[in-house]
Amino acid sequence: MRCGFCLPACPTFRESGVEPESPRGRIALMKAVVDGLMEPDGMFRDQMNHCLGCRACEPVCPADVKYGQLIEKARDAIEDHPNHSLPVKGMRKLFFKGIFPHRNRLKVLGGAMKFYQKSGLRRVARETGMMKLFPRHLQQMESILPDAGVHGVVEKLGTVYPAKGTPIARVALFRGCIMDVMFAETNCNSVKLLSEAGFEVVIPPEQVCCGALHAHSGEMELARDLARTNVKVFKEMNVDYIVSNAGGCGALLIEYDHLLHEDAVWKEQATWFASRVLDISKLLLEYGRLPSFAESSVSVREPIVVTYQDSCHLRNVMRSGAAPRQLIRQVGNVIFEEMKEADRCCGSAGIYNVMQPEMAGQILEHKMENVNATGARYLLTSNPGCLLQMKLGLEKHSNTDKMEVQHVVDFLYERLI
Amino acid sequence: MLDSALAAQLRAIVGDAHFREDKEARITHSYDGTPMLQAIPDAVIYPKSTEQVSAIMKVLSAYKVPLISRGSGSNLCGGTVPVQGGVVMVMHRMNRLLELDTDNLVARVQPGIITADFINHIESLGLFYPPDPSSMRISTIGGNIAECSGGLRGLKYGTTKDYVIGLEAVLANGEIIRTGGKLMKDVAGYDLTKLLVGSEGTLAIITEATLKLIPPPKSKMTMLAMFRDLYGAARTVSAIIESRIIPATLEFMDNPTIRVVDDFAKLGLPLDMEAILLIEQDGDPETVARDIEMIRRICEREQADSIQVAADREEAERLLTARRSAFTALARLRPTTILEDATVPRSKIADMVRRIKEIAQKYNVTIATFGHAGDGNLHPTATTDARDAEEIHRVEQAFEEIFAAALELGGTITGEHGVGVVKAPFLEWKIGASGVEVMKGIKKAFDPDNILNPGKMFAKETKKRVIIHHG
Ligand SMILES: Cc1cc2nc3c(=O)[nH]c(=O)nc-3n(C[C@H](O)[C@H](O)[C@H](O)COP(=O)(O)OP(=O)(O)OC[C@H]3O[C@@H](n4cnc5c(N)ncnc54)[C@H](O)[C@@H]3O)c2cc1C
Ligand code: SF4
Ligand code: SF4
Numbered sequence: 056m057r058c059g060f061c062l063p064a065c066p067t068f069r070e071s072g073v074e075p076e077s078p079r080g081r082i083a084l085m086k087a088v089v090d091g092l093m094e095p096d097g098m099f100r101d102q103m104n105h106c107l108g109c110r111a112c113e114p115v116c117p118a119d120v121k122y123g124q125l126i127e128k129a130r131d132a133i134e135d136h137p138n139h140s141l142p143v144k145g146m147r148k149l150f151f152k153g154i155f156p157h158r159n160r161l162k163v164l165g166g167a168m169k170f171y172q173k174s175g176l177r178r179v180a181r182e183t184g185m186m187k188l189f190p191r192h193l194q195q196m197e198s199i200l201p202d203a204g205v206h207g208v209v210e211k212l213g214t215v216y217p218a219k220g221t222p223i224a225r226v227a228l229f230r231g232c233i234m235d236v237m238f239a240e241t242n243c244n245s246v247k248l249l250s251e252a253g254f255e256v257v258i259p260p261e262q263v264c265c266g267a268l269h270a271h272s273g274e275m276e277l278a279r280d281l282a283r284t285n286v287k288v289f290k291e292m293n294v295d296y297i298v299s300n301a302g303g304c305g306a307l308l309i310e311y312d313h314l315l316h317e318d319a320v321w322k323e324q325a326t327w328f329a330s331r332v333l334d335i336s337k338l339l340l341e342y343g344r345l346p347s348f349a350e351s352s353v354s355v356r357e358p359i360v361v362t363y364q365d366s367c368h369l370r371n372v373m374r375s376g377a378a379p380r381q382l383i384r385q386v387g388n389v390i391f392e393e394m395k396e397a398d399r400c401c402g403s404a405g406i407y408n409v410m411q412p413e414m415a416g417q418i419l420e421h422k423m424e425n426v427n428a429t430g431a432r433y434l435l436t437s438n439p440g441c442l443l444q445m446k447l448g449l450e451k452h453s454n455t456d457k458m459e460v461q462h463v464v465d466f467l468y469e470r471l472i
Numbered sequence: 473m474l475d476s477a478l479a480a481q482l483r484a485i486v487g488d489a490h491f492r493e494d495k496e497a498r499i500t501h502s503y504d505g506t507p508m509l510q511a512i513p514d515a516v517i518y519p520k521s522t523e524q525v526s527a528i529m530k531v532l533s534a535y536k537v538p539l540i541s542r543g544s545g546s547n548l549c550g551g552t553v554p555v556q557g558g559v560v561m562v563m564h565r566m567n568r569l570l571e572l573d574t575d576n577l578v579a580r581v582q583p584g585i586i587t588a589d590f591i592n593h594i595e596s597l598g599l600f601y602p603p604d605p606s607s608m609r610i611s612t613i614g615g616n617i618a619e620c621s622g623g624l625r626g627l628k629y630g631t632t633k634d635y636v637i638g639l640e641a642v643l644a645n646g647e648i649i650r651t652g653g654k655l656m657k658d659v660a661g662y663d664l665t666k667l668l669v670g671s672e673g674t675l676a677i678i679t680e681a682t683l684k685l686i687p688p689p690k691s692k693m694t695m696l697a698m699f700r701d702l703y704g705a706a707r708t709v710s711a712i713i714e715s716r717i718i719p720a721t722l723e724f725m726d727n728p729t730i731r732v733v734d735d736f737a738k739l740g741l742p743l744d745m746e747a748i749l750l751i752e753q754d755g756d757p758e759t760v761a762r763d764i765e766m767i768r769r770i771c772e773r774e775q776a777d778s779i780q781v782a783a784d785r786e787e788a789e790r791l792l793t794a795r796r797s798a799f800t801a802l803a804r805l806r807p808t809t810i811l812e813d814a815t816v817p818r819s820k821i822a823d824m825v826r827r828i829k830e831i832a833q834k835y836n837v838t839i840a841t842f843g844h845a846g847d848g849n850l851h852p853t854a855t856t857d858a859r860d861a862e863e864i865h866r867v868e869q870a871f872e873e874i875f876a877a878a879l880e881l882g883g884t885i886t887g888e889h890g891v892g893v894v895k896a897p898f899l900e901w902k903i904g905a906s907g908v909e910v911m912k913g914i915k916k917a918f919d920p921d922n923i924l925n926p927g928k929m930f931a932k933e934t935k936k937r938v939i940i941h942h943g
Contacts, residue, residue: 056803058505059546059610063586072564073497073518074545080500087499092512098496117736117800118809 056120057083061112066400067105070417075102078112078122085129095133103129105414107407108271109367109400110306114374123372124313130273207235208242209260216246216256223253223343224295229285229308229332231301232264233439241439244468245300245335251471252343254296259288265299267307267368270314282311283321286328296342297328300335300464302366302438305373308332334369336378336437336463348470350388361386362394362431363463364401364422364445366438379437379463386470392429396421403444415444423448426458435463474514474559478535482517482559485527490518490565501560504545504552505607506894507808508858513540513554520565522640522648522679529677530646532559538923539644541673543584543615546607548811549892551619551672555927561677563614569593570680577685578637578654583614583678600688602629605888606796614678620670622888624721624752624792627846629686631888633669638682641668641675644919654682667914672890673925675918689754692720693764694788695781697771698745702726702829704774705747706822709845711770712751713818717763721752722846723795726825729802729842729853736801737794745777749845750795752788798842799853806838806855808864812871814878815887818848827877828852835870837863849887875901896931 061078062068068077075084084102087093103126112122208230226249230242246256262285266278285308289297299305307314309332315325339345350359361383370376376398384391402418426434426448434449436442445460474482474493483491492498497516503509514537519525532539538558545552554560563584571580577599581590587608594601604623605611611621617639622631638652652658652665668675699705709722725733725748734741741748749771753763764781771779782788803809816824825841828850832839843850852874854867875885875898885891885898900908912930915922 056800056809057503057507057545058607058800058803059544060607060797060800062544062610074500074562075496077500083500083503084496087495093495093499096495098494102496117797118803119736 056116056118058118061116061120061122064111064115066107066109066111066402066418067414069399070414070421076105078116078120081106081129082120082122082125085125088129088132100133103133105411107367107400107402107404107418109404110371111367111398111400114371123310127270127273127275130271131275133273207239208246209258211239211243212246212258214258214260216250216258218253218255219250220253220344222255225255225257225293226296226298226338227289227292227294228256228258229262229265229297229299229301229304230258231299231304231439234301234304238439238442238462241300241462241464245298245464248339248346248464248468248471249298249335249343251346252339254338254343257292257294259292261288265304265307266314267303270307275314278307279314279318282307282314282325283318286311286315286321286324289328290324295331296333296338297331298333298335298338300437300462301440302334302369302373303440305332305334306368306371309373332373334373334375334378334437336382337373337375340378340381345385347472348386348467349472350386350470358388358390359433360390360392360429360431361433361435361466362392362426362429363397364394364426364434364436364441365398366436366441367400367404369437370398379435382463382467383435386467392431394429394431395425397425401441401444401448403438403440419444419448419451423452427452431458433466434458434460435466436460437463474537475535478531478537479515481531482515482528485524485531486517486519490520492516501542501545501562502553504542504550505548506550506553506892507810508864509550509553509893511553511555511557513560514557515559516562517559518562518565522642525561525642525677525679526646526648528559528561528646529642529644533645533921533923536921536923538926539677540925541614541618541677543612543618544586544607544610546611547615547619547890547892548813549619549672549886549890549894551890551892551925551928553893555893558923558926563612566679567612572597573654574599576654577687579683579685580638581613581681581683583612583617583681585613587611587613587616594685595688598688599685601635601683601685603632603635606799613681613683617669617678617681618671618673619890620888622844622847622849624723624795624844626844626849626888627722628718628720628754633666635684636665636669636681637684639665639668639678640680642677642679644676644921644924648679649676652682656684670890672892672928674915674929675924677924689720691757691760692752692754692785692788693760693781694721694750694752694791695764695767695779696791697749697751697768697776697779698742699747699749699775700745700777701775702746702825703822704776705749706825706845708749708771708774708776709821710819711774712767713846715766715770717753717766719751719763719767719846720754721750721792723750723843724748724821724825724845724850725750725795725798725842726840728805728838728840729798732801732804732840733794733798735804736797737790739790739794742778750791752792795842799851802840802853802855806857808856808858809853810856810867810871811851811853811889812874813849813851813886813889814874814883815847815849816878816881816883818846820881820883821845821848821850824848824850824878824881824883827881828874831870831873831877834873835866837867837870839870844887847887848883872898891929893928896929897933899929899931
């Protein structure tokens, strides 16, 4: 099918307006490679990497073309042609093999970052202009990174957290790797919110990275290894739901059945796993005893305007875009202002903004126009990548005093009555 | 491959970034919305202005290299597939609204503007441009003009041709012509405006269009009537028209279409209905209410199983969107979807739907039917598999017979999708040998070297009319 309905949904097509930068174009290129009409040359690789993987093309495709699976396959195939330029190779190796699969290393990195941030080294680095040695987009990234921590959610809260009141169900928290190092507080708040809503929460300490960044970049075998470990440790926990608070992770977790569908040994357990995955907003809203939320000092303050940036994967893959909005609307004294094109990718897309700074930057510019137009005090998201990207956006527009970016969970937790 | 001197000249006209000969660009302009057709062009070019288009054509006509103009490539007749190679010219960069003249109620646009963007803009200003092909979110006004696209509102408001009153176009030799203008009346010579509308990129490249706008209707109501009896639905269509009501929209979906559309749009449609009519009326509130009431009575008389009026605009819009996605939603069923476009006089809808069913049975192929029932424009759509040569052959036979049946009922081989490559072998069935000769003469006058979209409209060979066995 080549109807082209996916074209207007695609952020890269929108920025460039050319067919190769569209889902229909990319599929045609993949097919041309498969048909032997074209070599998977540098240009082809660049084009595949230019795709954000936001999958906005999927819900609008009436023919139900599974674009996400196609692009993963294409990138996997590219990985087999090892022609990356050296710096790209180095960066990828660092990210995929060196850091993400290894929680301990992440922690060390977290520690190092914390040291860097806390010790004044950051200040020295910034003041001496050391950061200028790095490419501009990395400098900008550095400036918005939150304070990293060595202590993750397990260190802070333990591995089992009881439910308030009669337990409704037993849920396992997927803590994520970036989430747990940079946003450990959000993880803790997630646990406490779940407990408030009547869930007993377990956090299997042996869980590993979801593998999303690997899968989306064509490192399929690594992704599958990680998936198998996760399936195993969560299965042992015997839980009703597996809850994620990062859209990017959740979207891969929910597709573990697909990821492992060719694996005779793990297929069935992967299906068990995938069928239990839910985003935290949806779980709270649809299955929990929803607590009340209110703006802290209601009486004096003006109503606060809040807007929400969709996490592409939460919306397009987990199809849970409505739940966070409904939750936000539950908070007293909040005016929810829908932003124009909230459903459009912010350009973060995993490590896309590091690898493809130009396109990501353009997309972010458009995004910030829409963000600013809402006049919101709070900009909420459901994914660490989007959160950082939005911070970057605010920083660039030096809007940090007028607006604050937060994870939905933190926003809600702070307003628990 | 293009001659390198030629390529250098083209590059010089538009700049390096907008002339491409690489594989990526060529492959992604080798297809359009039409299934099973692909041909790789030699180059792709993106002009920014009429002057550039003119300069490009001067160069190409000197080298006699084919030029295929392209909007969004959403057509379904192979209209932009470069079957004889050459250069594909993408009009996307020429996408500006040049003028909005509210005194004369006309708009001047460049051809690459996206139809829905144009319509949204116009509507936000309290004006109305009725042509709304189901592909409007992607299609361009230029593509609409070249195909004379129709849409859900065609029944009452007409199609693209009724709204194009002036054009600027570049001829094959690079000369620029202007036709019509902001005039509601103009009989100076042959009507070249109307001739270019629907010319499928074979006569000239449209570089600017003057479009007629109208005041929007004051109110609108949308209803859905469901039938267990297919012919009851078809008879309803005829009865509505006979009773002198022209609804704004009168759309038809048969059971297989209902199923897939519901699966895609999650509307909770009843899956056991044989047919659904989607009916919309607009105008003064009193007239709308009266018409909708009369239509309701007709539906009841024809034993509609249930009749619902959409509660609000949002619900109505959901229904319309669902109908617009019918074609692509059908594509979920089998790997290949072939949508056709047979049109009959609207009193013959019931007969035509019956004939399509019989023919599908005869050839043992799956054909779902939906379409703009109100203007007799049906889209019998085969869900099949291009890898199964034998089945595809049966599908082709079935379609030949469907076209023949449409003609027999006083209809035509295409109501809105155009001739392109796909219908070329059947053109003569509709207009006769002398009709084809006249058209070829016109083509020669515009494009003596046959470089504008060659291979379209006129087939080397005409298909023999199939013999239809009755009973
Ligand atoms: C899902 C779907 C639904 C559709 N629904 C409808 C419908 O309801 N009604 C309908 O009528 N059609 C419909 N179509 C067909 C198609 O969308 C229309 O024909 C549309 O007008 C094509 O516009 P485009 O910009 O994509 O043109 P293209 O497909 O790019 O081009 C179409 C033709 O126009 C020529 N052309 C393009 N631009 C110019 C120009 N500037 N000057 C000269 N020639 C030019 C091309 O050479 C080609 O022959 C549908 C298609 C799809 C995929
Ligand atoms: S991916 Fe889907 S929406 Fe895009 S062209 Fe193909 S069928 Fe159409
Ligand atoms: S995943 Fe996103 S960026 Fe990639 S083709 Fe689909 S819509 Fe475009």
